[in-house]
Each structure stands twice: as structure tokens, then as C-alpha cells.
């Protein structure tokens with residue numbers, strides 16, 4: 001082989017390797033978002049790093065510090081920034097459903113995710129002709145699963161405008177835009193009339209509210225009397241010891257890497273729901289045995305994280321992705337470690353299920 005043939009062979013093989021690395025290895029589990037298309041929501045490319053720093057210094061504080069600085073009301077704006085920073089990375093590396101689910105032997109992650117979503121629809125007995133609200137809908141993975149499983153009309157609300165665009169595009173692509181609708185708004189002040197929904201659900205979303213009672217009250221307001229509401233809550237369990245520094249570090253790690261103004265304790269949730277006016281029908285940690293661990297999906301991807309880290313670093317160096325994407329990716333990697341510690345030690349669950357009913361007769 002002469003020199004020029006060898007050089008051309010090297011160029012072709014190199015290009016094929018780069019193509020394979022970026023497009024095949026870096027492809028989203030659920031196709032639709034690829035590494036080369038990573039944006040940071042509606043943040044301009046040159047502002048990503050600043051926005052990330054602002055986010056980080058806000059959530060680096062504990063709940064007590066946020067409250068002491070009277071910064072509670074700034075939480076939704078920082079949660080919005082968070083989702084500008086992470087939405088594309090989540091979609092690329094996890095899929096269109098931004099939540100966990102128990103592993104189900106013999107089923108893929110995607111199938112297990114779907115079962116967890118359909119379970120929510122079944123719990124509130126969603127059916128055709130009903131209007132259901134999805135409180136904190138992300139890019140609509142659960143909404144599409146629930147609408148097609150139940151035949152109900154689902155209206156999702158998210159604080160993040162970029163997610164509204166993504167969710168609406170996915171709805172159209174899935175031919176579900178007749179049954180699924182997305183609005184941008186704050187779930188603490190929803191742009192919906194009183195008693196306008198037949199049911200509601202929230203999947204791993206209300207943990208972003210500084211005060212759980214406020215969001216539960218708002219959901220209560222928009223529900224018709226007799227309607228059901230189910231939530232999958234992020235909480236610390238009874239195994240959490242606030243005097244154990246390793247427990248505290250795990251929980252603080254989960255809070256700062258997931259835009260949470262302070263995790264609540266599992267045994268507080270039902271009392272809060274009652275305080276908001278609901279009857280509590282059922283309450284259960286869906287992560288408890290016989291459920292299989294939800295956190296193994298995070299651990300099994302160690303190699304994938306390193307591959308992804310390399311990929312985002314290359315894309316940022318080539319200025320295809322914004323510079324700050326590497327910081328955000330690193331933050332998520334750390335967060336994954338804390339989440340899986342939380343799962344393994346049992347001090348944290350992302351799926352404390354609470355099923356509530358708005359009473360038919362309300363005592364004033």
C-alpha cells in the first residue's frame with residue numbers, strides 16, 4: 001500500500017470512528033435528541049456558564065438558608081434555569097420520561113418506565129372523556145403514555161418554556177396532539193379555573209415546590225369534587241438520620257443537583273395532603289420490596305457516563321455544544337452518585353406514592 005492510499009484509509013477509518021462515536025454511541029436511548037444537538041434550553045450559548053454558576057450558588061445553600069434569605073419565591077425561576085440547563089441532556093441520556101421506576105425483570109427500562117406511568121393513570125381511574133392535569137409535565141413522556149393508555153385528555157403544565165416546545169413537538173410526532181396539550185406556567189398558580197379537571201397526577205415534580213402544601217392546595221382547587229390525585233414524591237425515609245454526616249451529604253447532594261429547595265420526610269406527606277383538604281386514600285413507597293431497585297439503572301451506566309463525558313467535552317471543544325455543558329454534565333454525574341447512594345442506603349425514595357381524593361362535600 002503506498003503512502004497516499006494509507007493516508008486516505010486512515011482518514012476514512014478515522015471519520016467512520018468519529019461518526020460512530022458521536023452518532024451511534026452518543027445516541028439517545030429514545031431517539032429524538034442526539035449529542036450534536038445539545039442546547040441549553042432558551043439560554044444563549046455564551047450565557048450558559050454564567051447561568052450555571054448562578055444556579056449552583058443558589059442551590060448550594062440549605063433549605064434553612066434559602067428560607068432565612070427570604071428566597072423561597074425565587075425557587076421557580078431557578079428551577080426554570082435548571083431545566084434550561086438539563087432538559088436536552090436528560091432527553092439524550094435518559095429518554096422522554098424524567099423520572100425513575102422500579103426495575104421489572106425481563107422488561108427494558110423503557111417498558112418499566114411505561115408501567116410506572118400507566119400505574120398512575122390506573123390509580124386515578126383515568127378514562128376517555130375526562131380532562132386530567134399533569135402537574136410538572138417535563139417533555140411529556142408520562143403524558144403521552146397516560147393519554148394513550150387511558151384515552152383521557154391530558155393537559156400538562158411546566159415552568160419551562162423550552163420543555164413546552166419539546167413536549168408539543170413530541171406530541172405531534174406521536175400523533176397525540178389531539179389528546180395531549182402543554183402549557184407554560186407555575187404549578188403554584190395554575191392558569192386553570194376552579195374545579196376544571198376530573199383528575200390529576202404529578203410524577204417526581206412537586207419536590208421542586210418550596211412548600212408542598214401550596215402546590216397541593218392549588219391542585220385541590222382545580223379538581224372537581226370527588227376527583228382523584230396521585231403523586232410520586234421524592235422524600236427521605238425513616239432510615240434517614242440527620243446526625244449522620246454521610247446521610248446529610250447524600251441528601252444535600254441530591255438537593256443541589258436536582259434543584260430542590262429541601263426534601264420532605266416520608267411521614268409528613270399525608271398530613272400535608274390532609275391539610276390541603278384532601279382525603280388520603282392510599283399511601284405507599286413503591287420502591288419497597290418486592291419492587292426491584294430503581295437506582296441500578298444509574299449505576300449500570302458508569303461506562304456510559306465516561307463515554308458521555310468525553311463526548312460532551314469534545315463537542316464543547318469543537319464549539320458544537322455550549323462550553324457550560326461540561327460543567328452541567330459533571331454536576332449530573334455527581335448527582336447520579338448521590339441518588340444511587342440514597343437508593344442503596346434506603347434513606348431516600350423518589351416514588352413515595354400518595355393517592356388522594358377531593359371530598360364531594362367540603363367543610364369550610
Ligand SMILES: C=C(CC[C@@H](C)[C@H]1CC[C@H]2C3=CC[C@H]4[C@H](C)[C@@H](O)CC[C@]4(C)[C@H]3CC[C@]12C)C(C)C
Nearest residue numbers: 089090093094098099204258305308332333335336
Ligand atoms: C425527577 C428528577 C430527575 C430524575 C432523573 C430523570 C435525573 C436525575 C439525575 C439525572 C442524570 C444523571 C446522570 C446523567 C449522566 C451523567 C449523563 O451522561 C446522561 C444523563 C444522566 C443519566 C441524567 C439523566 C436524568 C437523571 C437520571 C429531579 C430533577 C427532581
Ligand SMILES: C[S@@+](CC[C@H](N)C(=O)[O-])C[C@H]1O[C@@H](n2cnc3c(N)ncnc32)[C@H](O)[C@@H]1O
Nearest residue numbers: 097098099136137138158159186187203205208
Ligand atoms: C423531574 S421533571 C418530571 C417531569 C415529568 N413529570 C416526567 O416524569 O417526565 C419535573 C418537572 O416539574 C416542573 N416544575 C418544577 N417546578 C415547577 C413549577 N413551579 N411550576 C410548574 N412546573 C414545575 C419542571 O419544569 C419539570 O417539567
